[in-house]
Amino acid sequence: MNSQKGIVGCLLLACTLQMSAQVKTYKYRVNFRDKAETTYALDKPSAYLSERALERRMKQGLPVDSTDIPVCRSYIDMLVGKGAQLVSKSKWNNTVVVQVSDTSVIDKVAALPFVTAVRKVWTAPDSIPARNANRKKEVTNRVTKSNNYYGDAWRQIAVHHGDSLHAAGFRGKGMQIAVIDAGFYNADEISVFKGMDLLGTRDFVNSHSDIYAENYHGMKVLSCMAANKPNVLVGTAPEASYWLLRSEDDDTEQPVEEDYWAEALEFADSVGVDVVNTSLGYYEFDDTTMNYRYRDLDGHYLIPLLWLPIKDWCWYAVPEIRGVAHGKKSHLREMRKMLLQWGRRTGIWLMLISLL
Numbered sequence: 001m002n003s004q005k006g007i008v009g010c011l012l013l014a015c016t017l018q019m020s021a022q023v024k025t026y027k028y029r030v031n032f033r034d035k036a037e038t039t040y041a042l043d044k045p046s047a048y049l050s051e052r053a054l055e056r057r058m059k060q061g062l063p064v065d066s067t068d069i070p071v072c073r074s075y076i077d078m079l080v081g082k083g084a085q086l087v088s089k090s091k092w093n094n095t096v097v098v099q100v101s102d103t104s105v106i107d108k109v110a111a112l113p114f115v116t117a118v119r120k121v122w123t124a125p126d127s128i129p130a131r132n133a134n135r136k137k138e139v140t141n142r143v144t145k146s147n148n149y150y151g152d153a154w155r156q157i158a159v160h161h162g163d164s165l166h167a168a169g170f171r172g173k174g175m176q177i178a179v180i181d182a183g184f185y186n187a188d189e190i191s192v193f194k195g196m197d198l199l200g201t202r203d204f205v206n207s208h209s210d211i212y213a214e215n216y217h218g219m220k221v222l223s224c225m226a227a228n229k230p231n232v233l234v235g236t237a238p239e240a241s242y243w244l245l246r247s248e249d250d251d252t253e254q255p256v257e258e259d260y261w262a263e264a265l266e267f268a269d270s271v272g273v274d275v276v277n278t279s280l281g282y283y284e285f286d287d288t289t290m291n292y293r294y295r296d297l298d299g300h301y302l303i304p305l306l307w308l309p310i311k312d313w314c315w316y317a318v319p320e321i322r323g324v325a326h327g328k329k330s331h332l333r334e335m336r337k338m339l340l341q342w343g344r345r346t347g348i349w350l351m352l353i354s355l356l
Helices: 002-021 051-060 073-081 104-110 154-159 162-167 217-226 256-271 329-346
Strands: 026-032 085-090 095-100 115-123 176-181 197-203 241-246 275-278 305-308 313-318 321-326
Touching: 026 104, 026 256, 051 256, 073 085, 073 095, 085 256, 095 104, 095 256, 104 115, 115 256, 154 162, 176 217, 176 256, 197 256, 217 241, 241 256, 256 275
Parallel strands: 176 241, 176 275, 197 241
Antiparallel strands: 026 095, 026 115, 085 095, 305 313, 313 321
C-alpha cells in the first residue's frame, strides 16, 4: 500500500513539474497617459542626459523637451505592484514593456488610470537554440595580405570615395558611433577589431547574454567601419569610437523588438553618440496578424533603414519619406537628401552601409 502511495506521489510530482515547464510567459507594451509624477525637470537635463549628449544637442540646435524626461518611476512601481515584471522602457514613446505569466495581471494594469493602451508584443517560444560555447575556437585569425592598403574592403571604400576622405584626415577620430544590431559574433576575437576603441556594449534583449555569442550580422556591419588591419581589412571609420548595442532577437520575430530598438536608440542618444548605424526594420512577424501593411510604415511605427545593394533595391520608413526606391544613383541621391533633412531636424543620423 505504501509503495502504491509512493508511485502515485511520484506521478503527481512529475505532472506538476511538466505543467510548470509549460507555463507560457508574455510581454506587453503599456502606453502611459503622461509624465505627471516625474521627479525630473527640463531645466536639469544632466540628470538623464550625458554632458556629451547635451553638447551635441546645443551644436545642432535641438532643445531638451518633455519627450526626454524619463518614464515615471511611480507608474512603473504600480505596474510591478500588480505583478508585472519590467522588461524595457521608452521615454520618447512614454511606454514600458512588462512580462507576465498570468495574463489576468494585464487586466489590472489596463485598468490603471494613467494607462492608455496595452498590446501583447511577445509570446515565449517553445524553445531556443543553444549558443555555441566553443565559438572562440572557430577563429583562426589566419589572413592573406593584399597589395592594397584597404585589403578586401578596397571596393566599397573606392565606390564611396572613402579613400579621399581618409587622405584628407577624416578617419573617424573623435566621433562616437553606436551600432544597433542582432549580435556581434566573435568580434571580441577577430584580429581586425583588436585596435578598435570600444566604449561599451549593451544587450537590450537579454541583459545576461553574451553579445559576442549572438548573431554574426552586427560583426559584419562593424567590420565595414571599424576594421583596422592594413592590407587585410580597413573600414570607413577605423579611428572612431564604438558602442555595440543588441536590440534584435534572432530567435523569433515579434513586435517587442521595436521596443528593444527604441530603448537602444534612446541609450545611444543619452550617451551622446554622433552617428547611429542600424540595419533593422520590422514589417513581418511570426504571428502574421501583427504584420504591418506598407501604408502603415509612415514613421509612426518605426524608423528603420535597410539597404540591400546586392538586390539593387531598398525600402525605408521614416517621417515624410515613403516608398520604394531602386538603387539608381538619382533615386539614392534623393533618398540621401531626405534622410539628411530628417537628421538635421531630429539630431539622429542613420548610416548607409553597403555590404559587398
